[in-house]
Amino acid sequence: MHLWREGDRSEAICSACERRVTTTFQLRPYMLRESGIEVPEVLVAVCDVCDRIVAIPAQSTPMPRKVC
Numbered sequence: 001m002h003l004w005r006e007g008d009r010s011e012a013i014c015s016a017c018e019r020r021v022t023t024t025f026q027l028r029p030y031m032l033r034e035s036g037i038e039v040p041e042v043l044v045a046v047c048d049v050c051d052r053i054v055a056i057p058a059q060s061t062p063m064p065r066k067v068c
């Protein structure tokens with residue numbers, strides 16, 4: 001699996017721009033919708049055009065594993 005680092009460049013579909021855009025990986029605070037917990041530093045892909053978070057790599061997903 002490719003591990004992304006801060007400053008890496010990629011491409012993604014931005015839902016705000018409604019087109020394919022270039023992105024830059026940055027460390028940003030990120031609010032988990034389900035739990036309401038804010039994670040202070042999550043590696044995310046940020047749209048170069050509108051500066052919104054467009055993708056979160058699986059490696060960054062701070063989800064606790066569900067215990068059945």
Ligand SMILES: [Zn+2]
Nearest residue numbers: 014017047050
């Ligand atoms: Zn955008």
